[in-house]
Amino acid sequence: MATISKATVCEIKEYGKDTREYALKLDRNNYFEPGSFLLLTLEEKDDYTKWPESRNFSIASIYGKDAMIRLVIRKTGAYTTRIFNELAVGKTCTVKYAFGDFLLPFYDAKSPVCCIAGGTGIAPVLSFAEELKKNGQESRLHVYYSFKNSEENIGVDVLKGIVPGSQLHLYSTREQLSGVNCRRIEKNDILDSGLDFESSHFYICGSEAFTACFKELLLGEDVRNIYTDEW
Numbered sequence: 001m002a003t004i005s006k007a008t009v010c011e012i013k014e015y016g017k018d019t020r021e022y023a024l025k026l027d028r029n030n031y032f033e034p035g036s037f038l039l040l041t042l043e044e045k046d047d048y049t050k051w052p053e054s055r056n057f058s059i060a061s062i063y064g065k066d067a068m069i070r071l072v073i074r075k076t077g078a079y080t081t082r083i084f085n086e087l088a089v090g091k092t093c094t095v096k097y098a099f100g101d102f103l104l105p106f107y108d109a110k111s112p113v114c115c116i117a118g119g120t121g122i123a124p125v126l127s128f129a130e131e132l133k134k135n136g137q138e139s140r141l142h143v144y145y146s147f148k149n150s151e152e153n154i155g156v157d158v159l160k161g162i163v164p165g166s167q168l169h170l171y172s173t174r175e176q177l178s179g180v181n182c183r184r185i186e187k188n189d190i191l192d193s194g195l196d197f198e199s200s201h202f203y204i205c206g207s208e209a210f211t212a213c214f215k216e217l218l219l220g221e222d223v224r225n226i227y228t229d230e231w
């Protein structure tokens, strides 16, 4: 059964004017798999009767005894605007977790894990990176991450500390930045990656158009292990 917990905002990091990383402390701390998502409501809720209006967010961190979780939230509509307005440091919300099947392959602890992420789609990748590092398996991780500019480069510092240098591919679409490809991720970036398409696991996360583009590409290469999450 999913866990319902009060969550208190401990820290907020701004990434430009429309994206934030929230660090939340859970009252009820149960295990969740890296890559899971939760439901967040601004209402107080303590029981399993009708769940109030909420939105889904990927958990950008892994389970820990400190009961802390991180979410990356982009303000795109009415409810995320409410979250930005109402969820200040010290305030509480309610979360129900954990859900989803955008998870690491538990049956395969050896093959490469290649993540292709756009914008807030980096959230589950940050949780994969933390998990692989915890298990001493960060050499399996390859990341292709596209963001707009230096303000919105969510988690780049974390990724730089985990992903082997030659396996971290960064793309900024709206600003020239040193050490970053100043363009979108192109199909050939993936085709020329040198990854074994038969054994590698490909995780694609971003907008619907973004995930559809790379999914189609990989299907055309007869890739077997493709997982997508889009919003």
Ligand SMILES: Cc1cc2nc3c(=O)[nH]c(=O)nc-3n(C[C@H](O)[C@H](O)[C@H](O)COP(=O)(O)OP(=O)(O)OC[C@H]3O[C@@H](n4cnc5c(N)ncnc54)[C@H](O)[C@@H]3O)c2cc1C
Binding pocket: 037, 053, 054, 055, 056, 057, 058, 059, 072, 073, 074, 075, 076, 077, 078, 079, 080, 081, 120, 123, 229, 230, 231
């Ligand atoms: C699995 C998953 C993971 C996600 N992870 C992230 C993430 O990490 N970061 C991030 O920024 N976004 C994430 N999203 C998207 C997020 O859940 C919101 O859909 C998005 O932020 C839309 O913004 P909004 O709610 O402000 O827009 P709104 O305009 O308020 O609503 C957008 C959509 O929400 C749905 N909706 C409308 N009313 C209701 C209601 N009463 N109850 C329930 N749903 C309703 C409708 O589909 C609507 O089109 C994720 C979505 C999914 C499905």
